[in-house]
Amino acid sequence: MLDKLKFDENGLIPAVVVDALSKKVLTVAYMTRESLEISIKEGKTCFFSRSRQKLWRKGETSGNFQHIVSITADCDLDALTVEVIKDGPACHTGKDSCFFNTVYKSDSLEGFSADALYELLKGRKDSPQEGSYTSYLFEKGLDKILKKVGEESTEVIIAAKAEDKPETIYEISDLAYHLLVLMVQLKITPDEVRRELASRHIINHKVKQEKMT
Numbered sequence: 549m550l551d552k553l554k555f556d557e558n559g560l561i562p563a564v565v566v567d568a569l570s571k572k573v574l575t576v577a578y579m580t581r582e583s584l585e586i587s588i589k590e591g592k593t594c595f596f597s598r599s600r601q602k603l604w605r606k607g608e609t610s611g612n613f614q615h616i617v618s619i620t621a622d623c624d625l626d627a628l629t630v631e632v633i634k635d636g637p638a639c640h641t642g643k644d645s646c647f648f649n650t651v652y653k654s655d656s657l658e659g660f661s662a663d664a665l666y667e668l669l670k671g672r673k674d675s676p677q678e679g680s681y682t683s684y685l686f687e688k689g690l691d692k693i694l695k696k697v698g699e700e701s702t703e704v705i706i707a708a709k710a711e712d713k714p715e716t717i718y719e720i721s722d723l724a725y726h727l728l729v730l731m732v733q734l735k736i737t738p739d740e741v742r743r744e745l746a747s748r749h750i751i752n753h754k755v756k757q758e759k760m761t
Contacts, residue, residue: 554626568617568631569742574638575646591616612636669732696726
């Protein structure tokens with residue numbers, strides 16, 4: 549496949565780096581054939597710096613390595629998507645992603661993500677707002693939050709036992725919200741949960757392979 553890739557006149561191909569767990573775009577960098585081969589061989593991203601005109605391994609100075617899960621070429625074979633599991637921030641500013649400057653945002657269309665909700669809940673904890681239910685939960689503390697998690701878990705069980713799909717969806721949403729509140733309270737990040745789930749997937753995959761051999 550490497551022989552089919554189309555590098556530009558400078559021997560470069562753009563690489564869009566994506567968090568394999570959150571699917572967030574982390575950065576856009578460039579690779580030469582050599583840096584791509586190094587990336588594949590070492591399992592970590594290696595790019596070509598256009599400003600310094602040299603190869604550089606992400607994390608070689610910061611320790612924020614990017615472990616490659618997959619590399620995919622587009623339909624024209626002139627651009628790459630690199631899915632990674634990162635050790636730390638992708639941006640040199642210390643931000644999780646290089647993409648944080650909003651240029652445009654629709655007033656009528658709004659995307660949703662657990663990460664965005666988590667950040668909103670963090671804001672309610674750091675800057676409490678009068679009348680906010682979330683701020684109220686943080687004010688009452690861990691015991692109150694745990695009580696709500698228990699209550700919502702019970703509601704999920706009751707709705708599911710009745711095989712009431714709409715009600716079960718509603719109650720699962722309530723439970724998910726309160727679990728996120730609990731995560732903020734205990735300073736557990738969505739990435740930490742994703743890593744735990746990913747590690748279980750890897751373990752299960754290995755077990756299945758062992759059973760087949």
